[in-house]
Amino acid sequence: MFSWYYHEDFPMHSYNNGTSLPTKQGNWAQIERFLVKQNIHLQKEVLDGTIHCKPGAAELLVQEIYTILTNRRIKGIQGREIDFTDRDYQDQLPMLARATASKAIKNNLRLTEVIAEPNISTNQRKVQAIIHMHLEQRAAERVQNPKRFNVKPTLGELAVRLPPSSHHGDDSSDSNASVQSGTAKSSEPFIRSKASVHFKEIEVRQTDRRSLIAI
Structure with missing residues (x-):
């Protein structure tokens, strides 16, 4: 593609045919210059993915070069998240496979x-990222098909959900009204007059001191 637009800068005889890693790296070193x-x-990421034959990397690289050379964009292709994994392929397979x-x-x-x-260290981080992606896929599978993984429902899922009845709402409104009325009454000042209070006299019999001394 570049040799078509820049024929003098891309002599095809200077590039080697081959699929080995040194051949790819040598060809791309000339292109990058x-x-x-x-x-x-x-x-x-797209260049490395193409060199290492990652899924979808070569297609995305061709589309990116096409956009640069023609100043046109392919709808629905550019701008997507770069993910050169087999996630899409695994999602199409049955869970057993x-x-x-x-x-x-x-x-x-x-x-x-x-x-x-x-x-x-770099390769360890790559492996950890792949394992993390795999665990996320497995967690999604457990949610989609809990019977296959023998996932038992929780108590909240087993509980019967009853819709709220209408009379409960009336009782709550009545209770709210009574509470509001009670609070309104209690907020009013209450003064008790002395005339309305009645006291009852209590007779207390005193014991004879002489009898107590005799005892």
């Missing part, structure tokens, strides 16, 4: 990635 000269920027954790690592981490980037 031209891109820097022309001030053309391609996403590194979906990959395990070890198979997910093998599918989403190419050997050429490890060779191109031999850093152990």
Whole structure:
């Protein structure tokens, strides 16, 4: 595609045919020197995904180059999240045929990635990201098909949900009204007059002190 628009800058005889990692890296090194000269920027994730044969990377790279050369955009393609994993393919398979954790690592981490980037910490982060993605898929499967995974319903799910009846609402409104009226009455000042209070006299018999002394 670049040789069609920039014929002098892309002599085809200077590129090697092959699928090995050194051949791909050498060809892309020549292309990147031209891109820097022309001030053309391609996403590194897309380039690396194409070199390592990630799912959907080559298609996205061709679409991006087409947009740069023709100044046209393909509707519904550009602007989507870059995800060069087999997530979409796994979602199309039945649950019995979906990959395990070890198979997910093998599918989403190419050997050429490890060779191109031999850093152990970097590869460990890639493996952890793949395992995290796999666990998220498994959690979604448990929600979609709980019987297959023998997921027991919770007490909240087993409880019977009854709709609220109308008389309960009336009682609550009456109680609210009574409470409001009570509060209104209690808020009014209440003064009790002394005339309305009656006291009853109590007779107390005193014992004879002499009898107590005799006892």
